[in-house]
Amino acid sequence: MKVRFCVARGLLLAxxxxxxxxxxxxxxELRVQSDTLLRIFERDTTSxxxxxxxxxxxxxxxxxxxxxxxxxxxHAYGWGRYDFADNDFYQAADAGELLYGYLEYKRENANLxxxxxxxxIFEGVANESVDGLRLSSDLSExxxxxxxxxxxxxxxxxxxxxxxxxxxxxxxxxKMSLGEVGLSYKNIQNDSDTAEEMAxxxxxxxxxKGINFFGNSSYNLDSNGFAEHSYELNIPYExxxxxxFFQMFNYADYFSTGANSVNPFRVLGTGDEEINIYGIxxxxxxxxxxxxxxxxxxxxxxxxxxxxxxxxxxxxHPGEATDLxxxxxxxxxxxxxxxxxxxxxxxxxxxxxxxxxxxxxxxxIVYASYxxxxxxxxxxxxxxxxxxxxxxxxxxxxxxSGDYSQDPYFDDDLRGLLSLTYNYDHGL
Amino acid sequence: xxxxxxxxxxxxxxxxxxxxxxxxxxSFQLPNNHPSPDDLGEQPKVCTNCHDARGDIPFERFVHGxxxxxxxxxxxxxxxxxxxxxxxxxxxxxCHATRVELKxxxxxxxxxxxxxxxxxxxxxxxxxxxxxxxxxxxxxxxxPKAAATCVTCHG
Numbered sequence: 377m378k379v380r381f382c383v384a385r386g387l388l389l390a391x392x393x394x395x396x397x398x399x400x401x402x403x404x405e406l407r408v409q410s411d412t413l414l415r416i417f418e419r420d421t422t423s424x425x426x427x428x429x430x431x432x433x434x435x436x437x438x439x440x441x442x443x444x445x446x447x448x449x450x451h452a453y454g455w456g457r458y459d460f461a462d463n464d465f466y467q468a469a470d471a472g473e474l475l476y477g478y479l480e481y482k483r484e485n486a487n488l489x490x491x492x493x494x495x496x497i498f499e500g501v502a503n504e505s506v507d508g509l510r511l512s513s514d515l516s517e518x519x520x521x522x523x524x525x526x527x528x529x530x531x532x533x534x535x536x537x538x539x540x541x542x543x544x545x546x547x548x549x550x551k552m553s554l555g556e557v558g559l560s561y562k563n564i565q566n567d568s569d570t571a572e573e574m575a576x577x578x579x580x581x582x583x584x585k586g587i588n589f590f591g592n593s594s595y596n597l598d599s600n601g602f603a604e605h606s607y608e609l610n611i612p613y614e615x616x617x618x619x620x621f622f623q624m625f626n627y628a629d630y631f632s633t634g635a636n637s638v639n640p641f642r643v644l645g646t647g648d649e650e651i652n653i654y655g656i657x658x659x660x661x662x663x664x665x666x667x668x669x670x671x672x673x674x675x676x677x678x679x680x681x682x683x684x685x686x687x688x689x690x691x692x693h694p695g696e697a698t699d700l701x702x703x704x705x706x707x708x709x710x711x712x713x714x715x716x717x718x719x720x721x722x723x724x725x726x727x728x729x730x731x732x733x734x735x736x737x738x739x740x741i742v743y744a745s746y747x748x749x750x751x752x753x754x755x756x757x758x759x760x761x762x763x764x765x766x767x768x769x770x771x772x773x774x775x776x777s778g779d780y781s782q783d784p785y786f787d788d789d790l791r792g793l794l795s796l797t798y799n800y801d802h803g804l
Numbered sequence: 805x806x807x808x809x810x811x812x813x814x815x816x817x818x819x820x821x822x823x824x825x826x827x828x829x830x831s832f833q834l835p836n837n838h839p840s841p842d843d844l845g846e847q848p849k850v851c852t853n854c855h856d857a858r859g860d861i862p863f864e865r866f867v868h869g870x871x872x873x874x875x876x877x878x879x880x881x882x883x884x885x886x887x888x889x890x891x892x893x894x895x896x897x898x899c900h901a902t903r904v905e906l907k908x909x910x911x912x913x914x915x916x917x918x919x920x921x922x923x924x925x926x927x928x929x930x931x932x933x934x935x936x937x938x939x940x941x942x943x944x945x946x947x948p949k950a951a952a953t954c955v956t957c958h959g
Contacts, residue, residue: 631946740924
């Protein structure tokens, strides 16, 4: 029996099951958010140099049904773009994508959750967009489970959708004061060939003295090898937080995911490289206003020489209205071409309505210095300034920003962005 | 080789078990949404100011510290319901989506406090970051549709 037919029949059964569920009598609630963006910049295109490009984007989100209580609801979110200049910068002047659109049923009993339609699955080894069905529920006080099946959206542009399927699930044992252990599985078929088959375990342990241990491992059942181990400790000590961590990725098992693999990763999956990353984050919440962060990462490879990353950051947040921050990062590569210094300063001053017509001002400077030239340049400079104002009792927010870049790819590049965000809700 | 279980049979069995078990009512219930700042009278800052660090939900795990943007992956995988109290999936989709044309830092150019990835001239830096740790790219660009932005140059 073809998997595609199985999935289609499963979806049909799911629709019937969903329709049979008891409906909540609460009034229908509606929430709409519209983000309209207009960009403007210049690029060299097939029709000439320094041609104006002016794409307009619409991001639309609709949520309706029982939103503030358990019950039945519908959720959709997507974007579309049209290039008003239409001068061959894009392959086509228009583009777009439905990112999700699903019916959801929530019941308070056992945290039952049923979703049908295009949705994102974030759990265990799954980080996928799926056209299909997901069901999750508690099985007992300490055990919960979820399963999903459908077609993977990420493969719908690869030889059509014939023979494409995805299914999987996760079972978790949890005792909230002690921790959680989850086992997960994912199988993706592309044109009836295995594109990816992974199993994973994820662990959270809450230890004495506020120390936490988190981690996950994933095993590639297609190539029979561990693709990833990622584990970390979170250790609090007064106003300090230490986060030592370890990660391992085996390229052949991590990137070699059958038909799901694409360049430039497909090439990496054919090698024998393995990367081990050791590191520590240190956060110091010095006061309500000041926060400091230190980072260190050591990249160790089976074949290549190691790289190290050092980072420092500080933020100052004296109240709701102001944020100032800066950071410095240095990647000390094994080769000159893998070495750079990154610095950044940013500022946001909000709640200016009493003093100015505008509500807020923002600024951002990012400077990167490269040890080895990239296209003859050894630095990048990015500067961004922004402002905005709200109207209609906060329902409409207008933001305007401009940025400038001088870098290996662009000389004196100026870009502008106008953004309008409109929120509407009814019955919430 | 003949398969003992078809995916559909396994799915139906799992659905039946889950449906049966879901009639119970002895597990901890989360509300649909976190109260808004208007309801609370202030903008929530740190989860553990109001919630137990290790109660029915270990809220200390969801405190958005300064490195949360880089380290929230597993907390999100294990605690999606907690995330959903404040964030809709569209929020996650700013970074995690099968296909978005605008990088998050560009779409939210004025939200510089959020320290979103790829800020500034990332086109130049991605050559280096990709060589040093390509696994960090793969999580968001690792399927044919999500890699559409890579294909232009990488084929």
